[in-house]
Amino acid sequence: NKPLLSQARQATITALECFELCFRTSCAGIRGMDSSGQAALTRLVAFLDTAFSGHMHLNSFTNHSTLREHINAPFEVRLLADVAMVRNFTGELIGTGYLPREAEIFLNVVTTLDRLTAGHAIPQAYQRSSKRGAQTSGTLTLEWAHEICKDETMDGTQSRLAAKALLSLFCQLSHQHGQVANIVQLAEDASRILSGEDGEPVLRIVTKETCNTVLSVVQSTVELMLDEADWAVGKLRLVSASDDTQRAVERKMHESLLQVVDIERPIAGSEIRAVAAFEQLVKTVTRFFKVLIKVAKMYTDTKVKPAAWFEEVCHAVGDGLTGEVFGNMASNTRLTDASIDGRQLKAKIAREVRLVPNLVYHFELLQKYLIKLDKKWNGTTLAKFEQPLNRDVRFQPKNISRHLQLQHGDDEGAADEAEEEADEADLRQDQPDGTEDEAAEEEEEGLPEEQEAEEDAGEAEEDPEGEPGDEDEDEDED
Structure with missing residues (x-):
């Protein structure tokens, strides 16, 4: 539809002109604006959001290369090249707490601009430093987002939306341009805050209030990386072993999987109290x-020997x-946040009973x-795969009752007794694998009747407060 396409191009150019004008007029500061000025700014940002959303929707149905020829690139290039002006404008919107919703929309518009200008080379006159070589709009936007994340602190309920938009843009561009170290830095800063370590984070946007938002955005980025790795596994099944495409796909998958490990390592090593x-x-x-598992199954079902990079990933x-x-x-199955009430605690346990066994199952399947693979190729892949000793996680009612006793303020004696019972359960859980195997063998062979009677008597002594109906219920359960 040529008339519609022409209107969309003209709307894009008009939006870019208004966008640049908004930058230049806002340098005086939003603090000095009256209510009518802020209302006008709100309408302008809403217009920009509508124009760019419609343009991107049209872009999905047209030839991107043809559409890009008719975009007035100098407006986009000049806009994104002036990083200082963009940063000042965003600082006024976010740092002062004014118009947080407009700040969120503004960041979404910048994301759209980065998509529109993808691949455009920045002219030498607009580059910040000639020593860096050719720069694109995406790299300049990444530098701008990195500077804001490093210098700005976004606290408050309303500012969290803008913080999430900025973090999403920052992680998206870091992944797109191969600078995953930025995402690792976000994970490390969040890990230090969760662990209660002293010292300021490298990226000041990571605070106690935004820590959960940071983890959410980082995990979403990891999901995208896993999507790419999953696609690469399907691609490897279609290409021949001697094809150059296979080596390129394997190299990309190797990098993605190692990057996932680097990102998840600091998060997994911290003490996460938030349920989500x-x-x-x-x-x-x-x-x-x-x-x-898909990669290992692919090598198991074919005659292709596992690559060295797979052993490195394992x-x-x-x-x-x-x-x-x-x-x-x-x-985490034993420690629970004290702010969780009984109903939320039951829901938390119900989710863990579903999620944790699923994790253990896929780990053992791997x-x-x-x-x-080791039997087929006489390899040592499993030897390089460290075996965790505490993967047998048990959900015991004693832990739940202990939390409820501590929460409702019971006497210290009952709390100490509950803690001792939990510690004994932990020791039984952390016993060596050989002890568990021997116990399982004894159970299979069957215990003498006298020994069973002694154990029943010992259980009766440990639980003197049991109700009369408990014994019948235990027999039914057995």
């Missing part, structure tokens, strides 16, 4: 194990991820395929 963050970690690691996962994840999982 812990669940997101379990889901992401489970998805990561699923991708590794070693990185076993050395820096599995132990931290299962250790955090075991402690071990199964690694064993097959």
Whole structure:
């Protein structure tokens, strides 16, 4: 539809002109604006959002290269090249707390601008430094987002929306331009805050209030990386072993999987108290194990020998991820935030009963395929895959009752007794694998009747306060 396309191009150019005018007129500061000026700014930002949303919708149905020829590129280039002006404008919107909703829309418009100007080379006159070589609009936007994340602190309920938009843009551009170290830095700063370590974070946008938002955006970026790795596994099944495409795909998948380990390692090593963050970690690691299972199954079903990079990834996962994840999982099933009431605690346990066994199942399934690979090729992949000793997580009612006793302010004696029972349960849980195997063998062989009678008597002494109907219920359950 040529008339509609022409109108969209003209609307885009008009929006860019208004956008630049908005930058230049706002340098005086939003603080000095009256209510009518702020209302006009709100209408302008809403117009920009509508114009760019319609343009991107039209762009999805047209030839992108043809459409890009008719975009007035100098407006976009000049707009994104002036990083200082963009930063000042965003600082006024976010730092002063004025118009947080407009700040969020503004960041979304900048994201749209980055998509429109993708691939445009920045002229030498607009580059910040000639020593860096050719720059694109995406790299300039990434530098701008990095500077704001490093210098600005966004606290408050309304500012969290703008912080999420900025973090999404920052992680998206970092992943797109191969600077995953920025995402790792976000994860490390969030990990230090969760662990209660002293010192200021490198990126000041990471605070106690925005920590959960940071983890959410980081995990969303990891999901995109796992999507790429999952696609690469399907691509490897279609190409021949001698094809150059296979080596390129394997190299990309190798980098993506190692980057996922680098991002998840600091998060898994921290003490996560937030229920949503812990669940997101379990889901992401489970998805990561699923991708590794697909790779291992691909090598198991074919005559292709596993590549060296796969052993390197398995070693990185076993050395820096599995132990931290299962250790955090075991402690999180015992430690619960005191602000959670009884109903929320039951819901938390119900979700954990579904998520945690799913993680353990896929971990053991991955071990199964690694064993097959080692037998088939006489390899040492499983030997490089460190085995966590605390993956057998038990959900015991004693832990729930202990939390309820502490929450409702029971006497100290009952609380201490509950803690001692939980510690004894932890010691039984952390016993060596050989002890558990011997106990299982004894149970299979059957215990003498006298020994069973002694154990029943011991259980009766430990629980003197049991109700009369408890014994019948226990027999039915047995």
